[in-house]
Amino acid sequence: MISQNSIAQVFETARVEEVIGDFVQLKKSGSNFKGLSPFSEERTPSFMVSPVKQIWKDFSTGKGGNAVTFLMEHEHFTYPEAIKYLAKKYNIEIEETERTDEEKEKANTRESLYLVSEYANDYFQKIMHKTDKGKAIGLSYFKERGFTDETIKKFQLGYALDEWQAFTDDALKNGYKIEFLEGTGLTIVKPEKHFDRFKGRVIFPIHSMSGRVLGFGGRILGNDKKAAKYLNSPESEIYHKSKVLYGLYFAKQTIAKEDNCYLVEGYTDVIQFYQRGITNVVSSSGTALTPEQIRLIKRLTNNITVLFDGDAAGMRASIRGIDLILEQGMNVRVCTFPDGEDPDSFSKNNTLQDVTDYLSDNSKDFIQFKASLLFEDTKNDPIKKAETIRDIVNSIAKIPDQIKKEVYIQECARIMDISESVLFSTLAQINKKESQDANKKYKQERKAFNVVKTEPKPTRKIDIQYELERKIIEILLIYGNKTEKFEDLVLKEDDVSGDLILEPVVHEARVFEKIYLDLQEDEMQFSDANFKMLYYSIIDKLNQDVDFSTKTFMQELKPEIAPMVTGILMDDEKYALHDWERNNIIPKEKEHTIPQLVSQTILSLRCFLIDQKVAAFKDETLKENSDSKSIMEDVKDYLGLKMLLSRKLGKVVGG
Structure with a gap:
């Protein structure tokens, strides 16, 4: 705890x-x-x-x-x-007591998989740094790749002994269950035996965006041609390779700061770039780039620079990834390295200045890249040139932003020496075909199911009492501690005419005191259980703490209540999402009319409750043996009170 x-x-x-x-x-x-x-x-x-x-x-x-x-x-x-x-x-030291065996037992499956992965991560590092075989084989390999001790430690690199059950036996001995070892893919379980998946490999732990170990990549060091050079953890409850980017945990802050992300292919590409000083770099870990991976980057930046080695065949195979990036509405540039070089070797053999200069000078817009790559195949062949142009326009068609589309069409026309009108016509044809294909698919899906005609859903009726109670909680949270001058309207007899008039009486009070006393006057109870709990909690806190803050209050809320309170507090902020002020629409500031807001809300709630009470009385008169005369007198009293409150409400609203 x-x-x-x-x-x-x-x-x-x-x-x-x-x-x-x-x-x-x-x-x-x-x-x-x-x-x-x-x-x-x-x-x-x-x-x-x-x-x-x-x-x-x-x-x-x-x-x-x-x-x-x-x-x-x-x-x-x-x-x-x-x-x-x-x-x-934030470098805060945590004080906690040791978890009991019972508490460990209660940990859910997902958490158990995380614990196993964390244990394996520590184990592989310990093997590499603390054992003779680990130092001689695993650590020496990373040193030969040019990785420093600091880099090896930062990326938590490790080594798995070239023994069939070394890791599994150690994990079982330390109390980790075989079903969770199998669940993470660390152990392969067969009916007659079980053995380590990563035996004899150097280990690259794969982290989530927050730094949790999700899985591992392992590189074989021997010359066994039957074994895969790289081996990743299989899909599990915590590891989905299509939704993870290697190195993102270490790169996320620089990506946001630099507003650009370098995308490479392998683990060592990321590590070598990072060690050289370029830290906004991630890898798809040798798998084909997916929309989910691109969206991870998009949370941090709209700009991706894809880095390829000099292998033309490999580049062509990776072009599809560029189209996926464009589909997500992102800006993509491409940089290729000289023949025989990749991001790993190039950054290892050059200074930081040389690498950054090279990236700056050789990063091309995706159209320039595609044109230069595909143009080599066209030479003087007009048919192949036409196919190349159509390929580029196909990529442009995937861009959701219309302005960007037009700019790229103009750029393509300039590079490929072709008229813009022809390209726009081709783009229109592509868009039309895609629309037709989408409609065709939709019709086929409809035919596959029986279409049931459904009645239109009735319009949702607004729960007035719920909204008013919610408004009271909002006022308490935001303005509860403020001291304001309230104008109460008191019924008095006019000295001249003798008529009853509403006379204003001004008094100063804290907002929460005003609300509490007014609601106590009617002995009003909240109908919503959550609002009722929040109301008394807030009133209690405001009574005890002069320095009441929503931040402190939020800390003590149950997780299931927190989103409701956040929604109440942030309701007004959603208007800022639409940049209304830029369009000369200025929302009225509530701070200028807090007393009016408080009085209007309470009076509206009191009027609503009277209506509810009167409706209940009317239902009562329909019952047998009811005292209709007494009930009608009560109704008359309530209607008189409603008339008075309505007069007060009219003055509060109208001023």
């Missing part, structure tokens, strides 16, 4: 915009930050982070909370894991 002092220190130190900034590219928007949702596929930002309130809200999915809840949602951390992650990030 983590001590409360440690938890409080983590919450006090952690900045939500810094934590989320490690995973999502955030841009300043007034006093807040906005970005693309990491929980859904979108092209228009609907994700808001408030540094003042220290909370975030994703308007596309409804999720929200503080720094801890973000890690729990995004990285699937448990609460203790999120606290430990933040403690590590």
